Amino acid sequence: MRPTAELSRLVLLRHPDYSGQVGMNSTIRFRTAGFSLVEMLVVVTIIAAIAALITTAVMSALQQQSARVCQNNMLTIEAAKDEYIRDHPGATSIDESAFAQYFRFGIPKCPDGGSYQQYLYSLTNQVSCTRHGALQAFPSATP
Ligand SMILES: [Zn+2]
Numbered sequence: 728m729r730p731t732a733e734l735s736r737l738v739l740l741r742h743p744d745y746s747g748q749v750g751m752n753s754t755i756r757f758r759t760a761g762f763s764l765v766e767m768l769v770v771v772t773i774i775a776a777i778a779a780l781i782t783t784a785v786m787s788a789l790q791q792q793s794a795r796v797c798q799n800n801m802l803t804i805e806a807a808k809d810e811y812i813r814d815h816p817g818a819t820s821i822d823e824s825a826f827a828q829y830f831r832f833g834i835p836k837c838p839d840g841g842s843y844q845q846y847l848y849s850l851t852n853q854v855s856c857t858r859h860g861a862l863q864a865f866p867s868a869t870p
Contacts, residue, residue: 793838794839794859797841797858798862800836801853801854801855801862803830804834804847805853805854805862807830808821808826808850808854810829820849821850823848826848837856837857837858837859839859840858841856841857841858842856842857843855843856
């Protein structure tokens with residue numbers, strides 16, 4: 728409901744923000760309830776931009792986390808291979824079923840679906856992931 732001009736003037740004159748600023752010939756524009764289309768578009772645009780930034784940051788962090796988990800898995804596999812070699816002196820290859828006994832929860836798997844099969848049972852070559860590449864000697868402790 729739009730107030731009449733006289734009522735608007737009265738209301739504005741009583742309002743502390745407008746007291747003394749409204750002359751007799753002033754054009755008074757009253758807002759109706761709600762937001763304009765431009766205001767809504769600005770708000771939606773800002774929210775979309777913030778959501779895009781957050782989504783990008785979260786996805787990047789998840790990818791980094793997966794890569795770190797994969798590196799730790801490969802470190803665990805290499806440590807188990809060292810133990811296997813100590814426990815089986817003179818072995819020329821790694822027996823798959825015996826090797827699985829070195830892991831409480833089975834041979835670790837890449838969190839991103841990569842494969843460790845290449846060199847997993849090799850005594851001479853280090854394990855590597857098809858998605859995350861070779862094992863780094865000392866993965867960076869800094870993020
Ligand atoms: Zn991997």
